[in-house]
Amino acid sequence: MTLLDVSGLTVRAAGGRALVTDLSFTVDSGERLGLIGESGSGKSLTTLAVLGLLPEGMTVTGSAVLAGTQVVGAPEKRLTALRGRDAAVVFQEPLTALDPLMRVGRQIAGPLARRTGLKGRALRDATYEALDRVRLPEPGRVARAFPHEISGGQRQRVALAAALACEPALLIADEPTTALDVSVQAEMLDLIDTLVREREMAVLFVSHDLAVVAKVTDRVLVMKDGRAVEEGAVRDIVGAPREAYTRDLVASARALESALDLRSAP
């Protein structure tokens, strides 16, 4: 079943310049699609358009149907109902998603309570469980902390726990590991991979890094200058890229890998 159907999506800046042009793709239930391309290729604007979160002044045309609802032109009330339940998002910088003045536990308990109707002790236990599931040690301590009192890697786990609390059909992850230390990046990626597979959740995973996208997704859409360049199964794109731009992406990912191989050689 098609969960997200984007067709002819065009996003324009306030002055009329096209930032995303005539983009079309679909994500089926349980499918993991990667959006890849260099900085400025329009990946983030695409995810924001899908959630109806584009910055003021931008205009969007075309169609983005999420779980049967047309997002383009939808009133805010309709969009609020979609967000969290049909699609939840984890951004590069978790502080943009977390409320700095609210203790972490409440930020997870809120969406959990809306979905499950739990209250009191049962809600607290479910909140601790949600923190435990994203492998945060001492959930009780983390729940009582404010976002600035925990590390960047822990904050990103909290943002993931909050996104998963509503059990969304689609998880949108926009460069979720880019701002993290390298050692924490791999753990976070592994965690996202495990949790979405367990839940058979669909994923739209945005990254400039092909190696990262290849780890989590089955299919990739390559973007350049706001347009789709090429789309296909990860193994086909990596094994036999058709377009020159994709070949460059693959070559640079391989160059990095072989640099690592050389360094780790005895």
Ligand SMILES: Nc1ncnc2c1ncn2[C@@H]1O[C@H](COP(=O)(O)OP(=O)(O)OP(=O)(O)O)[C@@H](O)[C@H]1O
């Ligand atoms: N608020 C804005 N007003 C005008 N132009 C914008 C705005 N936000 C982004 N852009 C432009 O839109 C284009 C696409 O940006 P977008 O953030 O979607 O790229 P991206 O592929 O996600 O790159 P990055 O990984 O650097 O975020 C870029 O040229 C960017 O400069």
